[in-house]
Amino acid sequence: MDRTDLTRIDDYTWELPTSFHEAMRVPVRILANEDLIDEILERPALEQAVRTAMLPGLVGSLIVMPDVHSGQGAPMGIVAASKYPAGAIAPGAIGHDINSGVRLLGSRVRASEIDELIDPLANALYERIPCGADAQSDMSLTSSEIDHVAQSGAQWALRRDMAHQDDLVRAEEGGRLNDADPAKVSAAARKLGAKQLGTLGGGQHFIEVSVVEEVYNRAAAITMGLRKKRLAVQIHCGSRDYGRQVCADYITKFQEAAPKYDIDPPHPDLACVPLDASEASDYMGAMRAAANYAYANRQVLAHRVREVFDDVLDGVGDQFKTVYDVAHNLGQVEMHDVDGKHMRCYVHRKGAARAFGPGTPGISLPYRALGQPVLVPGSMGGPSWVMLATREGMAKSFGSACHGAGRTMSRHEASYHSEVPVSENVEVRGENVTAGGGVQLKETVDAVVDTAAGAKLASRVARLKPLVVIHG
Incomplete structure (x- = not known):
């Protein structure tokens, strides 16, 4: 090609x-x-x-x-x-890591306040937050309690005093999808979920403490709570093995059901059924349950980040406010203009973020007039971007935008690219990552952002520079 x-x-x-x-x-x-x-x-x-x-x-x-x-x-x-x-x-x-996504926290804390505390901060985050593919939670939760998480999403964390109401207000879908059905989730998935809530996981998941290096849209940045030279935190993770098991279970079920509907999928891993089939309804209920688990997981991790900042910087944790929480791997029913017709669609987004423009129903209230925030993490040790969705993107990409660069590639594709060093100025903690190595795509996140801006999917608001990275 x-x-x-x-x-x-x-x-x-x-x-x-x-x-x-x-x-x-x-x-x-x-x-x-x-x-x-x-x-x-x-x-x-x-x-x-x-x-x-x-x-x-x-x-x-x-x-x-x-x-x-x-x-x-x-x-x-x-x-x-x-x-x-x-x-x-x-x-x-839609993807195996259902509702893999990013939570961004902004603050008034000056980056200069942690100049002498980089090592203690990195160590405290790594010690407080279980990382790695085999990471297990320090919370003892039963399968029944995991069902409550799957129903309630981030609201579960609010009831446990691990969230503020504003965290939910500034999250996509309020941190909870309606019509989740934990009864459609397998016992195997629920067992895995009971062990992993509040863990970062491995692969491309990370927590990054950054400084707001540059602001391009001051009014939007003020609304978001982002200020130049102040600290921000990105949390990238999803539904862990709970969501992966849900996806695997339903790919198998759809493979078995496809002949009944006279469907020959283009690939076994793209097994599909009609949207009005009972199997589709079951999957959507289970997928929403996994999505809610992911919303809760990022909320618990945000709570633990605040606790670490309380310890290291003497009580500043509550100064870290949610800017936005956005999902990457999700399927949703939405209205879109397609070929001149206003049409109800089921939108599959895999490694793509919903990016609704200003005034679109469904946007979190603080951003209704601005457009939905778009969070674009960069490669390990490189800059990240905060953007705002545009009206033009609604027609061009079903109201969607990119979700990152570098750290977001698959392990399979990473083997096609050479290793490049992580900046020596970035403190890194992780099982498989050191300050001397890491893998990224050939393109920089700036080229991805240039495309998103040039294609009018989103506009630039701020650029973030990493200071500390916790990686599974």
């Missing part, structure tokens, strides 16, 4: 038409600037995107984000909308 296969729509949009493969149901639209497009064309992820475009019931175009990389079944960094309820649903196009 090369540029000759593509039609260039504009400076940031490229289309692979359905004529590329007879089984494609919709075109594949790639969002990328000149610095990214040739590399994306070389990635195995684009072949996966073509395969995902073969799912039945899709409408519009399959959207490929500038930070796309290989995943299981579908790549990370895609948006696929299916007509509701006449289309189909595919767990593999």
Whole structure:
């Protein structure tokens, strides 16, 4: 595959038409600037995107984000909308780590206040927060209690005095999805969930203490609680093995059910069923339960970050306020304009963030007039960005934007890239990461952000510089 296969729509949009493969149901639209497009064309992820475009019931175009990389079944960094309820649903196009996402905390604490405390802060975070693929919670929770978490999301943490009401107000969906059904979650998933709530996990998950290095939209930054030279914290994690088990369970169930609906999926990991099938209803209930588990997990981790700052900086924990909490791997029923029609769609987002523009229903109240915040973590040791969704993105990408760069690639794709050093000025703690090494994509997060801004998916608000990274 090369540029000759593509039609260039504009400076940031490229289309692979359905004529590329007879089984494609919709075109594949790639969002990328000149610095990214040739590399994306070389990635195995684009072949996966073509395969995902073969799912039945899709409408519009399959959207490929500038930070796309290989995943299981579908790549990370895609948006696929299916007509509701006449289309189909595919767990593999939502992802195994259901509601992997980012919580951003802002503060009034000056970065200079921790100049002499970097080591104690890094050590305290790593000691307080269980990290790594095998990390287990220090909370003793039963399967029944995990069902309450899966019903309540971040509200469960609020009842346990591990959240403030403003944490929920500034979270996507208020930190809780309605219609979660823990009864549709397997006993195996619930058992795993009981051991892992309040843990960071491994892979690409991290906690990063940053300084707001530059502000590009002062009014928006003030609303968000971001101030230049002040500290911020990013928390990137999801539903851990609870969500992964849910996804695995339902891919298997959908594989078994597909013949009943005369569906031949493009790949076993993209097994799908009609949206109005009973199996689809069961999966959506279980997926929402896993999403709520993830919201609660990030809230518990935010609480522990505050406790660490209380200890290290003598009671400043409550100065760290939620800016936003956004999901990356999620499926939701939404209204969108598709080919000139206002249509109800089931939107699969895998490695992509919802990015509703100003005035769109469903945005958290503090951001209703501004647009939904878009959080774009960078590669290990590199800058991250805070952006705001635009009205233009609603039509261009089903109200979606990129979700990061570098740390967000799959382990499989990481093997195709050389190691680069983490900045020696960044304090890193983790089982598999040291201050001397790390893997990132060839592109920088700036190229991803340039594409998001140029394609008018989101506008720049602030850039963050890392000081401490906790990595599983």
